[in-house]
Amino acid sequence: MHHIDPSLIDWSRAQFALTALYHWIFVPLTLGLTFIVAIMETIYVKTGNAWWKKTTKFWMGLLAINFAIGLATGIIMEFEFGTNWSNYSWIVGDIFGAPLAIEGLMAFFMESTFFAVMFFGWDKVSKRTHLLSTWLVAIGSNLSALWILIANGWMQHPVGMHFNPDTARNEMTDFWAVVFNPNAYTKFLHTISSGYVLASLFVIAISSWYLLKKRDIQFAKRSIMVAASFGLMVSLFNLTTGDDAARQVAINQPMKLASMEGLYKGKKGAEIVAFGLLDPSKTLKDNKDPFLVKFAIPGGLSLLSYHSFDAYVPGIEDIVYGNKTHHIMSASEKMQQGKKAVDALKTYKEAKKAGNVQEAKAALNVFEANSKYMGYGYLASPEQTVPNVPLTFYAFHTMVGFGTWFIVLFIIILYLTMTNELHAHRWVLWAGVWSLPMGYIAQEAGWITAEVGRQPWAIQDMLPVGMATSNIASGSVMITFWMFAILFTALLIAEVKIMATQINIGPKEADHV
Amino acid sequence: MFNALTTLQLQEYWWFLTALLAALFVFMTFVQGGQSLLWTLAKTETQRDIIVNTLGRKWELTFTSLVMFGGALFASFPLFYATSFGGAYYVWMAILFCFIIQAVAYEYRKKPGNVFGEKTYEVFLFINGSLGIILIGTALGTLFTGGHFIVNEMHLSHWTTKTYGLEAVLNFFNVAFGFMLFFLARLSAALYFINAVDDASILSRARTVLKYESWIFLILFLYVAGSILTMNGYTYDPQTMVVSVEPMKFLHNFEAMPAVAGIFAVGVLSLLAGLYMGAYTQSDKGIWPAGVGIVLTVTSLMLILGYNHTAYYPSLSDMQSSLTIENSASSRYTLIAMSYVSILVPVVLGYIILVWRAMNREKITADEVENDPHHY
Structure with missing residues (x-):
């Protein structure tokens, strides 16, 4: 079709990865914090207690700082499909463009319209209208996640279309199949619930810090109570949606699953690796053990993937070279x-x-x-179908490991809060503080698992990334990559500094009531 | 309902929606115009705060309109999305950078610990309000003058210049189009301040801006409109799809579609009435006729650009690669599905209007801004 410049593919990937990873620093917090703020404001409206209004306003202030940079990093994502993936835009735009447009219409306008009311409308609209606006911002943010994840889910598991040879593109044949793609829904539920977990960690970390500093104690305790309750509930939900998401991967993206688990040779009763160190010298077909060290649960992977201890799980080599016994085409x-x-x-x-x-x-x-x-x-070789196994493996296990820890943390904090002993356990408070960066790492690790694990495909089995790029000089993409890297890093530094300053100022200044 | 429409009618319907979105976006660029007027209208810190906070309650709508414009183009005319964004790479990237820096500027400007200082964020707002709009206008100008791209038999496109779209600034019409939008944004901003702000000195300076800059805008508008009506356009044969040059194509399109010509005339008159009200009367309502005028004028210009068998994005490298609403559109199925989604448009417009009225019921004063703990 056209000459593919490998450096163009790499720079295009790098730029998209950079912008997506930056964007994803901010989005999960917005997804969850909007709900936490809405819950707090609901308590204020129900009880009439001005203290809850002050609490709401404090967290809302931090939300605004985060929201702004989320928008800044988000606008580029949509347009990058055109600027850097123009072939992609034509080859699948007929399907992929629809959820993006619906996201704009249904979600972005809702967010942006009611965001202004949420922040500036306290004295301009009634209490209930204001509360409704806050909830609509939360719903709008999550609707946005729904549509973009329908789009992303379709890339992982393309359905509802056929290839039209006359237009040389894939065209939609079933809108509802795209909308109700099971891959999209498990992805959506897992992603938003992970955002709620991060927001809970955010509130807990800041509140724990106040308790460690013995300041704003009442505020911190009440905030922790809301966040730990919400956090425990959503992290358990996150666990079940993660299980569903992994099953979808097993069905639709077996190579990704094998890479997530470092499974080179398929087997019945495949074990799940709880912890492991991969041998960096491992290559395909060298018959070496992929792991230097591992702790694994026998049959675990088969059980989680196919609900049976004996189920066969294909390995990387089976998928690359085929396995006649299990009817796997090479x-x-x-x-x-x-x-x-x-x-x-x-x-x-x-x-x-x-x-x-x-x-x-x-x-x-x-x-x-x-x-x-x-x-x-x-593709140039069968081995191109294998993603970066170590990156996928470690990202996945980091996400799962940290996610498990968060459940434990929420249980401990909730118990100590209910027994009014939290302030006496400083190690728990420090754990609360340090779990926040872990939450961000888990978020990014989740996306690395999802996106690196499906390489080399832009659209699973249909369109490799090399065919999806724009036909531009790689030097042009390199220039914009560095511009993004510098600008986003500068903005991130400003965001963190502003956030830290606001946290240091504390809730007392959040409102003049 | 939409199933009964022909494929061409569906394409025209989506071109109309795209045109309407573009028009609403141009109206909403009063936010950018206001940002470019920050140091012109405000002479004290309080006045700067009033201006930033007045615009700060609307900037996200403009931002969203731009994103929505992109989303609608992607869903309905993906070949344009692929060809223009992927080809005129530097121009679109420059525009996006201008909008990235805007998104943080409002929230971070006054915040303690913002690292770069208040002035830097005001400069961000100024860059977005000036360069951002001029570049968008220049890019829109290329819809009339064309771009250097080729679309191959697989519908994959590439740009033929190494400057990837930056060459558009060498065309005087494109740049004049950009500056025309820039001055239009400043004028509508001045009208919006007159409508929404209660501060005598800001209002007085806003009226002065209207008195002088209206003339600059009018000269640019007359040049751009005159050029459009007299320039060569690109037409295509609806049977063979072969593209050819047609002198004064856009004038002919107005003749072929008198209703669109009527919308254009009403739009221009309405805009002029709004500008007159702002510059030469004490009315604070000039923004509304001007706003209606902007929406009607831009919509009508977009319609003569895409309707009546016109190539709305001509290729200067290979005329037959030129984009039309027929060869660049999504499939019939997708257009129908998205048409049903478009039923939501009036609902969205409805709640935007309701919220706008609630938030703008009282004019913004220095007291309100200073006493708002969340002020920008």
Whole structure:
């Protein structure tokens, strides 16, 4: 189709990864903190207690600081599909563009319209209208997550479309299949609940710090009570949605699952690795043990993936080289079919242009017979289908490990809060403080798992990233990459400093009531 | 309901929605215009706070309109999204950088510990309000004058210049279009301040801006409108889809669509009435006729750009690569599905209007800004 410059692919990936990772520092907190703020304001409206209004305003102030930089880093994400992935925009824009547009219409306007009321409308609208606005901001933020994750879920598990050889693109055939893609829903629920966990950690960390400093004690205790209750509830939910999400990965993206677990050779009763150190010298087909050290639970992976201790879980080598016993087609066979489809499409277009109906029809038949694996036709080697295994493995295990710790932390804090002993256990308070950076790391690790684990695919099995880029000079992308890196880092420094200053000032100044 | 429409009608419907979004965005750029007027209208810190806080309650709507404009284009005309954004790379990136720095500027400007100081964030607002708008206008100008791209038989596009869109600034029409939007944004900002702010000196300076800058805008507008009506346009044969040059294409489009010409005329007159009210009367309502005028004028210009078998994004490198609403649109199925979604548009507009009325019931004063603990 066109010459693919490897450095262009790398810079385009790097820029998208950079902007997405920066954006994802801020979004989860917004997703969760909007709900926590709405809950606090609801208590204020129900009780009429001005103290809750002050508490609401304090957390709302921090939300605004975070929200602003979330917008700043977010606008680029949408337009980058055009600027850096223009082939992608054409090849799947017919499907992918729809959820993005719906996100704008249903979510962004709701957020931006009611955000102004939430912050500036305290004396301009009634109490209940203000509360409604706060809830609408929370709902709008989460609706935004829904639609973007429907789009992302579709990239991981494309459904509801067919390839139109005349337009040389994938076209939507079933809107509802795209909307109700099971991959999207597990992803959505897991992602938003992880955002709620992070927001709970955020409130707990700041409140714990106040308790350690023996200041704003009443405020901190009440905030911790709300956050720990909310946090425990949503982290348990997060655990179940994570299980669902992993099962979707097992069904639709077996290579990602194998990479998440460092499973090179498939087996029945596959173990799940709770902790492990990968051997960095491990390569495909070298028959070496992938792990230097590991602690694993026998049958765990089979159970979690397929609800059976004996279920067969394919490994990386099975998927790359095929496994006849388990009817797994090799990547090279898929590549052969894919190349046939790519060639047939070219022949079809040329024959049609020349008015050769017979040849066009014959080429179309060949194309239809092989189009299922067209994406593989653009790959250079079967080994290209393997993502970066160590990065995927460690990211996944970091996410799961930290997530498990958060559940324990919420239980401890909630218990100590209810027995009014929290302030006496300084180590718990310090754990509360230090769990916040762990929460951010877990968030980023989750996205690294999801996005690195599906490489080399922009659209799973359909479109490799190399075919999706814009046809521009890699130097241009390199320039903008560094511009983003510098600008976003500068803004992040400002954000952290402002946030820290506001936290240091504390809730007393949050309102003049 | 939408199933009954022909594919061309669906494409026209989506072009209309895109046009309307573009028009609403141009109206909402009064926020950017206001940012560019920060140091012109405000001479004290309190006055600067009033201006920033007045705009700060609306800036996200403008921001969202831009994002929505992009989203609608992606969903309905993905080949434009792919070709223009992926080709005129530097121009769009420059625009995006201007909007990234705006997004933090309001919230961070007055916050203690903001690292770079209040002035830096005001400069961010100024850059967004001036360079950001001029660049957007320049990019919109290329819809009339064209871009250097080629679309191949697989509908994949590439740009043919190494400057990736920056060459647009060498075309006087494009730049004049950019500056016209810039002055329009400043004028609508002045009208908005007159409507929303209660501060005598800001209002007095806003009226002075209207008196002088209206003339600059009018000269630019006459040049741009005159150029559009007399320039060569690109037409295509609806049967063969072959693109060819047609002298005075846009004038012919007005002749072929008198209703659109009527909308344009009403829009221009309404805009002029708004400007007159702001500059030469004591009325504070000039923003409304001007706003209606902007929306009608921009919508009508977008319609003559895309309707009546016109290539709305001509290719200067290969005329047959030019984009039309027919060759760049989403599939019929997607357009129908998205048309049902578009039923939500009046609902969204409805709650925006309701909230706008509630928030603008009383004018913004120095007291309100100073006493608001969350002020920007």
